[in-house]
Amino acid sequence: MLKIPDHQVAGHHASNGTLGPLIDDSGRFYKPLQGDERGSAEAAFYKQFTSNTQIPDHIRKFFPVFHGIQVMTASDGSEHPHIVLQDLTSSRINPTIMDIKIGSRTFGHEASDEYIAKCLKRDRETTSLQLGFRISGLQVYISDELGFYKPPRDLVLKSSVDGVRSLFRRFVAADQSIVTPDLEADAALASAVYGGTDGILAQLLELKAWFEDQSMYHFCACSLLFVFEKRLALEGASQNAQVKLIDFAHVTEGRGVIDHNFLGGLCSLIKFISEVLGDREENKTQEGDS
Amino acid sequence: MLKIPDHQVAGHHASNGTLGPLIDDSGRFYKPLQGDERGSAEAAFYKQFTSNTQIPDHIRKFFPVFHGIQVMTASDGSEHPHIVLQDLTSSRINPTIMDIKIGSRTFGHEASDEYIAKCLKRDRETTSLQLGFRISGLQVYISDELGFYKPPRDLVLKSSVDGVRSLFRRFVAADQSIVTPDLEADAALASAVYGGTDGILAQLLELKAWFEDQSMYHFCACSLLFVFEKRLALEGASQNAQVKLIDFAHVTEGRGVIDHNFLGGLCSLIKFISEVLGDREENKTQEGDS
Numbered sequence: 001m002l003k004i005p006d007h008q009v010a011g012h013h014a015s016n017g018t019l020g021p022l023i024d025d026s027g028r029f030y031k032p033l034q035g036d037e038r039g040s041a042e043a044a045f046y047k048q049f050t051s052n053t054q055i056p057d058h059i060r061k062f063f064p065v066f067h068g069i070q071v072m073t074a075s076d077g078s079e080h081p082h083i084v085l086q087d088l089t090s091s092r093i094n095p096t097i098m099d100i101k102i103g104s105r106t107f108g109h110e111a112s113d114e115y116i117a118k119c120l121k122r123d124r125e126t127t128s129l130q131l132g133f134r135i136s137g138l139q140v141y142i143s144d145e146l147g148f149y150k151p152p153r154d155l156v157l158k159s160s161v162d163g164v165r166s167l168f169r170r171f172v173a174a175d176q177s178i179v180t181p182d183l184e185a186d187a188a189l190a191s192a193v194y195g196g197t198d199g200i201l202a203q204l205l206e207l208k209a210w211f212e213d214q215s216m217y218h219f220c221a222c223s224l225l226f227v228f229e230k231r232l233a234l235e236g237a238s239q240n241a242q243v244k245l246i247d248f249a250h251v252t253e254g255r256g257v258i259d260h261n262f263l264g265g266l267c268s269l270i271k272f273i274s275e276v277l278g279d280r281e282e283n284k285t286q287e288g289d290s
Numbered sequence: 291m292l293k294i295p296d297h298q299v300a301g302h303h304a305s306n307g308t309l310g311p312l313i314d315d316s317g318r319f320y321k322p323l324q325g326d327e328r329g330s331a332e333a334a335f336y337k338q339f340t341s342n343t344q345i346p347d348h349i350r351k352f353f354p355v356f357h358g359i360q361v362m363t364a365s366d367g368s369e370h371p372h373i374v375l376q377d378l379t380s381s382r383i384n385p386t387i388m389d390i391k392i393g394s395r396t397f398g399h400e401a402s403d404e405y406i407a408k409c410l411k412r413d414r415e416t417t418s419l420q421l422g423f424r425i426s427g428l429q430v431y432i433s434d435e436l437g438f439y440k441p442p443r444d445l446v447l448k449s450s451v452d453g454v455r456s457l458f459r460r461f462v463a464a465d466q467s468i469v470t471p472d473l474e475a476d477a478a479l480a481s482a483v484y485g486g487t488d489g490i491l492a493q494l495l496e497l498k499a500w501f502e503d504q505s506m507y508h509f510c511a512c513s514l515l516f517v518f519e520k521r522l523a524l525e526g527a528s529q530n531a532q533v534k535l536i537d538f539a540h541v542t543e544g545r546g547v548i549d550h551n552f553l554g555g556l557c558s559l560i561k562f563i564s565e566v567l568g569d570r571e572e573n574k575t576q577e578g579d580s
Contacts, residue, residue, distance in 0.1 A: 215561065256451070264554025271548050
């Protein structure tokens with residue numbers, strides 16, 4: 001039983017003459033192979049990465065499980081190859097999700113003049129150049145009645161630095177302050193989602209340690225996906241928040257050089273998340289004092 | 291008593307109608323104020339940084355001491371403002387020096403199209419884009435008879451990745467393998483210069499910890515200077531190798547964002563230095579075993 005995924009916050013959708021992304025009820029996500037070299041590059045990455053014995057287990061868990069390539073037949077009989085991956089939201093009922101494209105630049109050092117110009121324009125129009133990352137999309141569960149807060153993609157991409165700060169607070173807001181224009185959403189779930197020994201910050205620091213050393217891959221234009229279930233966060237459940245790396249169409253070989261572009265952006269992201277967490281814990285202390 | 295410095299490996303020199311850099315015998319370096327906005331920007335940085343109480347002492351030591359601005363009179367009577375700084379080589383007899391420009395890009399996020407195009411071209415022609423840094427110049431003391439190994443600046447800037455690896459080995463080579471075309475210079479002084487609790491690697495790691503947190507400045511197009519005295523290194527003296535940050539004409543305000551561009555490049559540099567050190571210590575172990 002295949003269906004169109006409910007919880008995609010960024011990336012490509014179905015368009016004329018193509019099959020879009022699909023999910024099945026066994027927890028698999030079918031990502032259409034992009035028609036140009038990006039599709040084959042992403043498939044090649046997954047194959048190589050899956051068989052690479054130098055990836056430690058505590059790092060492999062940050063990557064979607066790869067189940068191979070499968071040709072899907074559309075209703076008109078046309079055939080479309082898909083990359084079959086672990087569906088990162090299948091175990092979630094109302095997943096709160098953020099997609100963050102990492103890196104101050106989204107082009108590799110060997111890219112063509114034309115491709116560099118295109119990427120650089122986009123990196124300057126968004127926060128990538130300034131912050132080392134840009135938020136590509138998000139959805140935040142509010143309630144069964146109100147559904148999700150899911151601002152339009154273009155609006156998210158055009159966020160200012162303060163806008164990005166605000167989105168990191170809204171992402172972990174417990175109440176309806178999520179949808180108010182106030183920049184200071186309450187961030188009540190910061191400790192539950194960002195904090196703790198298995199929260200998002202701890203996972204980012206684990207990734208950072210690997211990026212300081214690994215020189216096999218340069219993860220150009222890849223994203224980090226944050227996922228958690230608000231109900232579980234409100235209950236204070238552990239192992240709720242997950243960080244995953246996705247979108248490998250522009251991965252290149254590291255050839256002995258670390259991915260300083262990804263690492264720099266990751267460190268900048270860590271600083272933003274730490275600040276939301278620090279502010280929140282400072283407020284809690286002050287509340288306790290009063 | 292002013293004279294022209296012997297040990298400048300990169301940067302600007304005297305040209306027609308200007309006074310170049312000068313040193314005096316009390317350990318001061320007189321850097322000509324560049325005529326355009328770069329000069330005033332660098333002077334403004336030194337003034338602001340010197341009075342900034344948020345700079346910890348263990349970080350301030352990485353910056354040259356600033357002694358103010360002084361107008362120097364040339365022999366033709368013309369007047370030229372200079373930034374007066376600590377002369378980083380005055381206590382050295384035969385300093386071995388490397389100048390490394392840090393950052394995958396050398397322009398800030400608010401630079402003009404024209405300036406970005408100019409910098410990006412240079413960053414792509416050198417190793418900046420690929421490695422997150424480029425070696426801008428170096429001199430390695432060989433012996434009183436042979437003097438210094440000081441390859442032409444253009445040749446250094448055009449180094450390949452393997453060329454950069456080789457220069458990091460030559461920089462700490464003890465013997466005449468420095469001047470051989472062999473890429474594997476012996477790196478006999480790696481432990482004495484790069485290693486140890488006060489070696490270059492330890493200093494870079496100290497800087498890295500600060501850059502993971504500080505969001506006051508973005509050090510665009512700044513350089514790290516490595517300096518040591520070979521005689522002292524051969525004797526195994528401690529506190530011989532120094533790391534300094536120089537060239538602040540393009541520093542901008544961080545406005546709450548870490549300098550992910552500098553940090554990424556610094557981490558890449560740390561990986562290169564660690565590898566020379568690791569290789570050398572591996573060789574020593576193997577020699578010990580045999």
